[in-house]
Amino acid sequence: MEKKTDSREAILARIRRNTQRVYERPDLSALEQAAIHYDDRVEQFRKVMHQMGGRAVLVQPGDDLNELIRQQYPDARRVASALDRVEVCGREQALTCPTFHPDSVACSRDLDGTDLAIVRGSWGVCENGAVWIAADVEQRAVYFIAEALAIVLDRNCLVDNMHEAYRRIDTGAYGFGVFISGPSKTADIEQALVFGAHGAADVTVFLV
Amino acid sequence: MSTKHSVAAGRFxxxxxxxxHDETLWMVRAKRDAMSHSLPEWEQLRDAAAAIKNYSNSHLADLLEEFERNATAAGVHVHWASDAEEFCATVADILEAHGAKHLVKSKSMLAEECGLTPYLxxxxxxxxxxxxxxRILQLMHQRPSHIVLPAIHLRKEEIGDLFRREGMHVDPGNNDQTYLTHAARRDWRHKFLEADAAMTGCNFAVAETGECVVCTNEGNAEMGTSQPKLQITAFGLEKVVPDRRSLGVFTRLLARSATGQPVTTYTAHYRKPRPGGELHFIIVDNGRxxxxxxxxxxxxxxxxxxGACMNTCPVYRRSGGHSYTYFIPGPVGINxxxxxxxxxxxxxxxACSLCHSCQDVCPAKIDLAExxxxxxxxxxxxxxxxxxKKHLSQALEWVIDHPHLFGAAVRNAHLVNSLPHWLMYNRLNEWGKEHDMMHFPHESFSEMWKRGKVMPARTNKENDGEKD
Incomplete structure (x- = not known):
């Protein structure tokens, strides 16, 4: 593997030799302070989720989350989730609608055919509907392979924009995280927008 | 002398x-405009993106070493490749060491640049x-005509016919876009499930965390990298950015500029290999x-x-990506x-009218037209x-250098208007090819000025071009 070391040194030497003008690191604080913000974050998030082709449901105190999920996805048979308890409006609820834990499968491909995955989001971004999901299972395929995705998100964890989001997120123990904004989409055939290219074709964010 | 581009554009x-093609790309440009107008801080964002890139591209050695240190500490294998050949060989060596025969890859301009697929x-x-x-283009043995909308030159009927030829489960005569897309989702799922390895490009490599960030709408990169346990992610060395804070700027600009969406559906951060798997990052120079x-x-x-510079370019929109001889078309590809x-x-x-629209929309403020x-x-x-054209220019230069001659030429230029067509449009007049000659006015600007017919206009406020 001596060749690889050579390339590394050669590339770094070429960079150092060829770099001409050197620029200062910019200060982003003025931009971050001027960045867009919203008076009613919940309302803005619902609006932008709709625009991105998904939906946001504001869970009310006393609502049964299992009931809401079943209403939204009445035909879901194989329901994957690593969550067993969820705090809804300050009160803990048992999550009973999942039928299996995503890490209970022998290998990733066994997750094919999952109708619905219920996952926890950490932060939601009001300018674009992106929800940060830090992997909390070994089989991260569960975030992409299910036909539909239900994301449970604390309504107090909505931030205005990506600057705010990047201050808060991390990739967690599995070293993987992803912003997901609505369903998978493509416009590769004649620029016609189609949901459900490879990832989840339907996304609901339940704001608890 | 016609260029290869102008000949191909004529065919297009x-x-x-x-x-x-023209109208559809203009629609994408209009969506981008709507997005940029929805953010009061849009121009500040572009300034910040350019400033971060100017910083990172003048500190590449330090940032790449920091990236490598952090990625290695997280258990990632980091490789360096000087050129296309070394890059392809590195990928092939990793795959062969694992006995991998089936690779699923997501779109990567770098892989395209280095000819990875034919090599493998x-x-x-x-x-x-x-x-x-x-995938459609791969099955058709064609190359992309746009870097973000690769199949923008194809019709749905051609795609439907392709799917039927490929034996996919598609009804005869049904070429509905949703129907075809869902057929592809169903029929190609097994490719992910049966793959031995997954490969992606990379939008941003973050020095501070040693992670690679990949943006897609379809979820294909994410689906691929969550099936087989062997993942290779490669990037040109200019993709390195200092920190996650910079990503706040870039992720706000990228999709808004590209397709007029507030953000891509997926923005995935790869920092560690999957349990029991391997993650390889390849840093590529290849002329950078x-x-x-x-x-x-x-x-x-x-x-x-x-791709914003392509969507806005009047020449690209009217000539199509395949008219260019480099694999990346449009203003960015010309350069x-x-x-x-x-x-x-x-x-x-x-293939440029020097209208400068490309650099007005470029999120990183590259002076493409200049x-x-x-x-x-x-x-x-x-x-x-x-x-x-050189000889004509030299003759023109001689005329301009002699004020009396130039004055006489300008005064009499309008006589050209009444010359017969065959005398103006022939192989001796380079400027008469592929476009109409101008109509010379009866009165020159200089004559109008002398007669007081021209009023000095108010100077426009200088636009906010980059000062450095």
């Missing part, structure tokens, strides 16, 4: 797609594209360090590969082609300038 314009196929490894548009040495063109390294091999790709330099202008000034040095 005779086809039945030209108007649709020659070594008996299948590299299946997974982006819908890219040469660009660093060129003060006139170093800003090309700011490029985010969003990158010249940096790759000026003698080989100079045909594209004339660089194209600069290339035109040095074409003669590569022996590709048109001899006829």
């Amino acid at each position: 314009l005779k086809g039945d797609r030209a108007v649709w 196929e020659a070594r008996g490894i299948e590299a299946a594209e997974t982006d819908l548009g890219e 360090t040469d660009i660093l040495a060129s003060p006139d063109h170093v800003k090309m390294l700011n490029c985010l590969r969003c 990158l082609g010249m940096l790759k091999d000026p003698a080989r790709y100079s045909d594209n330099v004339s 660089q194209i202008y600069k290339w035109r000034q040095v074409l003669d040095g590569y022996g590709v300038a048109s001899a006829a």
Whole structure:
């Protein structure tokens, strides 16, 4: 593997030799302070989720989350989730609608055919509907392979924009995280927008 | 002398797609405008993106070492490749060491640039594209005509016919876009499930965390990298950015500029290998360090590969991506082609009206049109300038150098208007080819000025171009 070391040194030497003008690191604080913000974050998030082709449901105190999920996805048979308890409006609820834990499968491909995955989001971004999901299972395929995705998100964890989001997120123990904004989409055939290219074709964010 | 671009563009314009192509890309441009207008801080964002890129591209060695240190500490294998050959060999070696025969890959301009797929196929490894548009083109044995909308030149009927030829479960005569997309989702799922390895490009490599960030709408990269446990992610060395804080700027600009969406559906961060798996990052030079040495063109390294410059370009929209001789078309491709091999790709330099719209929409504020202008000034040095135009220009220069002659020429120019068509449009008049000659006015500007017919206009406020 001596060749690889050579390339590394050669590339770094070429960079150092060829770099001409050197620029200062910019200060982003003025931009971050001027960045867009919203008076009613919940309302803005619902609006932008709709625009991105998904939906946001504001869970009310006393609502049964299992009931809401079943209403939204009445035909879901194989329901994957690593969550067993969820705090809804300050009160803990048992999550009973999942039928299996995503890490209970022998290998990733066994997750094919999952109708619905219920996952926890950490932060939601009001300018674009992106929800940060830090992997909390070994089989991260569960975030992409299910036909539909239900994301449970604390309504107090909505931030205005990506600057705010990047201050808060991390990739967690599995070293993987992803912003997901609505369903998978493509416009590769004649620029016609189609949901459900490879990832989840339907996304609901339940704001608890 | 016609360029290869102008000949190919002529063919494109005779086809039945030209108007649709122009209008559709303009619609994408309009969506981008709506997005930029929705953010009061849009211009500040572009300034910040350019400033971060100027910083990172002038500190590449330090940032790449920091990236490598952090990625290695997280258990990632980091490789360096000087050129396309070494990059392809590195990928093939990793795959062969694992006995991997089936690779699923997501769209990567770098892999395209380095000819990775044919290289792997020659070594008996299948590299299946997974982006819908890219996969369609792979099955058709065509190359992309746009870096973000690769199959923008195709009709749904051609795609439906392809799917039926490929034996996919698609009804005869049904070419509905939703129907075809869902057929592809169903029929290609097994490619992910049966793959031995997954490969992705990378939008941003973050020095502070040693992670790679990949943006997609389809979820194909994410689906691929969550099935097989072997993942390879490769990037050109200019993709490194200092920290996650910078990503706040870039992720706000990328999709808004590219397709007019607030953000891509997926923005995935890869930091560690999966349990029991391997993650390989490959840092590729392939000519990028040469660009660093060129003060006139170093800003090309700011490029985010969003494609906004193509969508807005009046020449690209009306000539299609396949008219260009470099694999990346449009304003960005004209420049990158010249940096790759000026003698080989100079045909594209004339595919520009110097309207400067590209640099007005570029999220990283690259001076694309000004660089194209600069290339035109040095074409003669590569022996590709048109001899006829050169002689005419020299004659014109002689006339301009002699004020009396010039004055007489301008006063009498309108006589040209009444010359017969055959005398104006022939092989001796380079400017009469492929476009109409101008109609010379009866009164020159200088005559109008002397007679007080021209009022001095109020100077426009200088636009907020970059000052550095």
